[in-house]
Amino acid sequence: MTVSAHNPGLPPIIELNSVIKEFGSYRAVDKLSFTVAKGEIVALLGRTGAGKTTVLNLIMGTLAPDSGRVMVAGFDPFRQFSALKGKLAVSFQTDRLLPWRTAVENAELGLLIQGKPKDQARTIASGWLARVNLAGAENKYTHELSGGMRQRVSLARALAVDPELVLLDESFSQLDHVTSHELRQDFCAVAREYGKTCLLVTHRLDDAIEMADRVIVLGPGGHVKLELSLREAATDETVVGRTRSQIAAALGEDTGKQQQNEREE
Numbered sequence: 553m554t555v556s557a558h559n560p561g562l563p564p565i566i567e568l569n570s571v572i573k574e575f576g577s578y579r580a581v582d583k584l585s586f587t588v589a590k591g592e593i594v595a596l597l598g599r600t601g602a603g604k605t606t607v608l609n610l611i612m613g614t615l616a617p618d619s620g621r622v623m624v625a626g627f628d629p630f631r632q633f634s635a636l637k638g639k640l641a642v643s644f645q646t647d648r649l650l651p652w653r654t655a656v657e658n659a660e661l662g663l664l665i666q667g668k669p670k671d672q673a674r675t676i677a678s679g680w681l682a683r684v685n686l687a688g689a690e691n692k693y694t695h696e697l698s699g700g701m702r703q704r705v706s707l708a709r710a711l712a713v714d715p716e717l718v719l720l721d722e723s724f725s726q727l728d729h730v731t732s733h734e735l736r737q738d739f740c741a742v743a744r745e746y747g748k749t750c751l752l753v754t755h756r757l758d759d760a761i762e763m764a765d766r767v768i769v770l771g772p773g774g775h776v777k778l779e780l781s782l783r784e785a786a787t788d789e790t791v792v793g794r795t796r797s798q799i800a801a802a803l804g805e806d807t808g809k810q811q812q813n814e815r816e817e
């Protein structure tokens with residue numbers, strides 16, 4: 553059995569081994585290797601163009617690596633695309649909800665696609681809406697919900713199918729600072745309670761610091777520039793400050809400026 557480098561004993565849910573991906577003559581991902589163990593929340597950080605979306609596409613199986621190996625929950629996501637149906641859920645930057653469906657009708661969508669009977673799907677979806685603090689909003693249409701509430705519906709929809717892996721693609725970056733902070737806290741509480749494995753792809757330092765067990769910073773050209781465990785940092789303010797500076801330096805940013813930018817976004 554392969555085990556995660558960071559959690560010996562736990563099988564990796566994501567495993568990239570010396571992965572190269574080129575677009576024409578441009579190498580977007582360069583011999584990239586990392587693992588994400590079952591139950592871990594890992595943030596993949598990088599500036600624009602560092603290769604985050606390319607890595608996400610390799611993990612989702614919508615792109616094939618030119619060389620190296622990508623495995624997700626024991627499957628090759630490109631060659632065994634359908635084997636990962638229901639095992640992998642994605643929440644994007646925009647909520648991608650269907651406006652003609654209510655909150656609960658959106659949240660139950662993945663379950664219905666999986667073939668769950670309608671009443672069961674409704675019960676499960678309502679439960680997940682309650683867990684992301686949306687009890688009472690089940691029958692509201694998307695235009696009746698705030699941006700933060702819509703993103704909560706999107707997260708409930710992702711979690712409702714009970715996936716092995718949740719991919720969060722800049723899921724909090726279009727929300728104001730307070731709303732995204734609350735949503736990050738609530739999502740992490742639920743993800744940890746249910747032992748969900750999450751890869752959070754973001755350019756925002758705050759998302760990573762607040763949510764992740766571990767941070768991987770991609771440098772330009774898609775290689776690991778910095779890899780840091782944040783478990784110790786979570787409980788110690790001085791360590792948080794030092795960690796923040798280390799990550800900001802790897803991103804090539806000034807910490808104060810980065811925090812200011814994130815507050816203004």
Ligand SMILES: Nc1ncnc2c1ncn2[C@@H]1O[C@H](COP(=O)(O)OP(=O)(O)OP(=O)(O)O)[C@@H](O)[C@H]1O
Nearest residue numbers: 575578580598599600601602603604605606607755
């Ligand atoms: N289909 C493609 N064809 C050609 N070049 C591509 C393609 N997809 C990505 N690239 C290039 O690969 C590099 C990495 O792109 P990618 O979208 O993965 O970066 P990113 O870190 O997600 O950036 P952003 O934060 O702006 O979304 C960029 O230089 C981009 O122009």
